[in-house]
Amino acid sequence: MLGLGLSACQPNTIEQTDTTVKNDNYNENVSVTQTDQTAITGKPVVYQVFTRLYGNTNTTNKAWGTIAENGVGKFSDFTDVALQDIKSLGTTHVWYTGVPHHALVNDYTNYGIGNDDPDVVKGRAGSPYAVKDYYNVNPDLANNPANRLAEFEALIGRTHANDMQVIIDIVPNHVARNYHSISAPKGELDFGANDDKTNTYSRHNNFYYVVGEDFQVPQASNGYQALGGETHPLSDGMFAESPAKWTGNGSRLAKPDANDWYETVKINYGVKPDGSHDFPALPNDYANKTAAEHLAFWQAQAADDIPDSWRKFEHIAQYWLAKGVDGFRYDMAEMVPVEFWSYLNSHIKHTNPNAFILAEVYNPDLYRDYIHLGKMDYLYDKVDLYDTLKAIIHGKASTAAIATAHAKVSDIDQHMLHFLENHDEQRINTVDFASNPFNALPAMVVSTTLSRSPTLLYFGQDVGESGAENAGFGQPTRTSIFDYVGVPAHQRWMNNGKFDGGQSTSDEKTLRAYYQTLLNLSHSATALQGEYVELDTLQRQLNTQGYDDEVFAFSRFNNEQQLIIVSNFSQQHSKMFTLTLPHTLINQWHISQNTAVKNLLSTTQLARPLVLQSDSSATIDVQLAPLQSVVMALQR
Known part of the structure; x- marks a missing residue:
C-alpha cells in the first residue's frame, strides 16, 4: 500500500586531513582533524542519537532504576556494524546527544569526580543540558571511566571512518549548578572562578548573583521526591550556594520554582539585569557580511570589551574542534545575544569552514538575525512546519497550511532544519502525536522533501519507538532524557549488536525500509x-x-x-x-x-x-x- 522499496545507499567519500590552526584568543596551537563536508552529496541527514540509550540492551526498565538495574549504552556500542546501520538511513552527520560531562547521580569518586547532589539533578542519569565539565565526557558512557575521553575520541575516528561527521551539544545559556571542571587545559579557569560575587552583575562575571541570599532547593510539587524517594546521603533538600545564582531559565529567586530549570545556573554574556547590552554592537550591514568579516570585527575590539563568558565558550568550541568534532548543536540559542553567536561562530568557521552549526531557536522573529548576524547554518523549523504538520495529523488544520508555513521562511528555507522527532518532542507513536507511526509518514515525506534544508531523524523513530516507559523523572510520551532506560523498538532492531532487525516486528521492518528509501532520496534526488x-x-x-x-x-x-x-x-x-x-x-x-x-x-x-x-x-x-x-x- 505504501509503495515501499529500498534504494541503494551510495557511500560518500570523505577525505580527512590534519590542519594546524592558530586561534588568536587561545594560548596554544591545536591540531584539528577536519572532514571535507563538500564531499557530501545531496541534502544532509542528521541522525540524532541519545548516546547513553542507543546501545543499551537491558529491558528491565524499572522506574528510577540504577545503571546496574536498567543498564546504559556505551561509546563502544557504536561499532562499525552499528555505524553502517546508521549510515544506511542516508545519514551524513551523527549528533551524539549527551556527550559533555553533565551532572548525574552515580559514584565516580574513585576517578577524581565529585558526587552530584540529587536535589539539583533531574532524574538519576541527569539532564544532558546541565553540563558540569565541558572539557570531558560523561563517565557513564565509557567502559573505563578513567579513559573516557580517549574512548570518545576513538568514536569520533570510527564515525569518520564510516563516512559520517560528528556533532555534539554546546549549551551556552546555562551550566550545572555545581559546575567544576577537573579536565580543563592549563590556564582555563572554571566558570565563576573570578566572579565578583558582591554584585548582581559585572561584565566579566560568568554568573548573575542574588546578593545577600543563599540558594534554597525548590519546594517539590505533585509529590515529587528526588530519586523517587530513595535514601541518599546528599538527598536532604539542601544545596550549598552562597550567594545564590540566577537559575538557567532566568529566575532571579534564591529559591526558584520547582518548574524552573533549578538544576542549572544562567550564564552572563554582558547583558545587564535591565536587558541592555554591555558589549560592542554589530553594525546593521553585517547581516550581509561573511564569517571572516565578522571575525575581523571582533578581533578589532578592545580586549576588555569582550565578556569573559564569550572567551570561555570560544575556547570550549576550539577544544572540541581539535578533537575532530565537525559541528555543534546549540541548546536554547535564542536566550543568548546574537552578537555572541557572531563572535563564536566566526571563530569556529575560521578553524573549520565546513563546520555544521545547528541552533535551537523557536521565535520566528529572530530567525533571520540568528542566521545572518549570528552566522548559524541551521535553525529548527519547529514553530512553523513541525507544528503545522502535527496539527494536520490531529485533524485540526488543512494541508493548505503547509504552503503558508513554508512561505514564511521561503527566503531562508535552506537554513531551516526539518524534523518530526527529537529528544524534546513527543514520540510519533503516542496518542499525543500520531497514535501510530505510519500515520505520520505523509508528514515525514513532506518534511524531508519540501525544501533544501537538512532532515533530522531521531534514533528509534525509524522503527516506531513509542517512548511509553515510566523511567522516573517526568512523564512518558517521549523517551526519557533524565534516567537510565531501555528503548524497546530500537532494542529489537539492534538485536544484541547485529543491527539486522532480528527481533523486530513486521511493521517495524516495513517502517524502517520506508525511512531508508525516503531519506536516501536526500542524496540521490538532485x-x-x-x-x-x-x-x-x-x-x-x-x-x-x-x-x-x-x-x-x-x-x-x-x-x-x-x-x-x-x-x-x-x-x-x-x-x-x-x-x-x-x-x-x-x-x-x-x-x-x-x-x-x-x-x-x-x-x-x-x-x-x-x-x-x-x-x-x-x-x-x-x-x-x-x-x-x-x-x-x-x-x-
Whole structure:
C-alpha cells in the first residue's frame, strides 16, 4: 500500500586531513582533524542519537532504576556494524546527544569526580543540558571511566571512518549548578572562578548573583521526591550556594520554582539585569557580511570589551574542534545575544569552514538575525512546519497550511532544519502525536522533501519507538532524557549488536525500509537541492475533484531532475484526482506528449503518462491509498 522499496545507499567519500590552526584568543596551537563536508552529496541527514540509550540492551526498565538495574549504552556500542546501520538511513552527520560531562547521580569518586547532589539533578542519569565539565565526557558512557575521553575520541575516528561527521551539544545559556571542571587545559579557569560575587552583575562575571541570599532547593510539587524517594546521603533538600545564582531559565529567586530549570545556573554574556547590552554592537550591514568579516570585527575590539563568558565558550568550541568534532548543536540559542553567536561562530568557521552549526531557536522573529548576524547554518523549523504538520495529523488544520508555513521562511528555507522527532518532542507513536507511526509518514515525506534544508531523524523513530516507559523523572510520551532506560523498538532492531532487525516486528521492518528509501532520496534526488513550486493552491483554485484538505502537492526541480510530490494525509480514505501542472512548469520542464512520471518511493509502480492540455497545462491522474505519498520523477 505504501509503495515501499529500498534504494541503494551510495557511500560518500570523505577525505580527512590534519590542519594546524592558530586561534588568536587561545594560548596554544591545536591540531584539528577536519572532514571535507563538500564531499557530501545531496541534502544532509542528521541522525540524532541519545548516546547513553542507543546501545543499551537491558529491558528491565524499572522506574528510577540504577545503571546496574536498567543498564546504559556505551561509546563502544557504536561499532562499525552499528555505524553502517546508521549510515544506511542516508545519514551524513551523527549528533551524539549527551556527550559533555553533565551532572548525574552515580559514584565516580574513585576517578577524581565529585558526587552530584540529587536535589539539583533531574532524574538519576541527569539532564544532558546541565553540563558540569565541558572539557570531558560523561563517565557513564565509557567502559573505563578513567579513559573516557580517549574512548570518545576513538568514536569520533570510527564515525569518520564510516563516512559520517560528528556533532555534539554546546549549551551556552546555562551550566550545572555545581559546575567544576577537573579536565580543563592549563590556564582555563572554571566558570565563576573570578566572579565578583558582591554584585548582581559585572561584565566579566560568568554568573548573575542574588546578593545577600543563599540558594534554597525548590519546594517539590505533585509529590515529587528526588530519586523517587530513595535514601541518599546528599538527598536532604539542601544545596550549598552562597550567594545564590540566577537559575538557567532566568529566575532571579534564591529559591526558584520547582518548574524552573533549578538544576542549572544562567550564564552572563554582558547583558545587564535591565536587558541592555554591555558589549560592542554589530553594525546593521553585517547581516550581509561573511564569517571572516565578522571575525575581523571582533578581533578589532578592545580586549576588555569582550565578556569573559564569550572567551570561555570560544575556547570550549576550539577544544572540541581539535578533537575532530565537525559541528555543534546549540541548546536554547535564542536566550543568548546574537552578537555572541557572531563572535563564536566566526571563530569556529575560521578553524573549520565546513563546520555544521545547528541552533535551537523557536521565535520566528529572530530567525533571520540568528542566521545572518549570528552566522548559524541551521535553525529548527519547529514553530512553523513541525507544528503545522502535527496539527494536520490531529485533524485540526488543512494541508493548505503547509504552503503558508513554508512561505514564511521561503527566503531562508535552506537554513531551516526539518524534523518530526527529537529528544524534546513527543514520540510519533503516542496518542499525543500520531497514535501510530505510519500515520505520520505523509508528514515525514513532506518534511524531508519540501525544501533544501537538512532532515533530522531521531534514533528509534525509524522503527516506531513509542517512548511509553515510566523511567522516573517526568512523564512518558517521549523517551526519557533524565534516567537510565531501555528503548524497546530500537532494542529489537539492534538485536544484541547485529543491527539486522532480528527481533523486530513486521511493521517495524516495513517502517524502517520506508525511512531508508525516503531519506536516501536526500542524496540521490538532485532536484531536492533545486527550486520549489507549490501546486496546492492551483488545485484548490481549479476545484479539482477529489483533491481536498487531506492532500498536498508541490514540485521540486533543477536542470537535471523534475519531481512532483503528492501526499495523502488521510488515515481512512483513498484519493483519486487529476493533478494539473501550471503552464509555466510545462515550458520550463520542456514537457512533451512522450513525458511520463515514475514514483521513486516504489520499485513496483510503473511509469504513468503526463497529458498535455489545450490550455498549455498538463495533467496526470493520481491515485493514492490512505497515508500514501508519491515522489514522481519525470521520465523521457
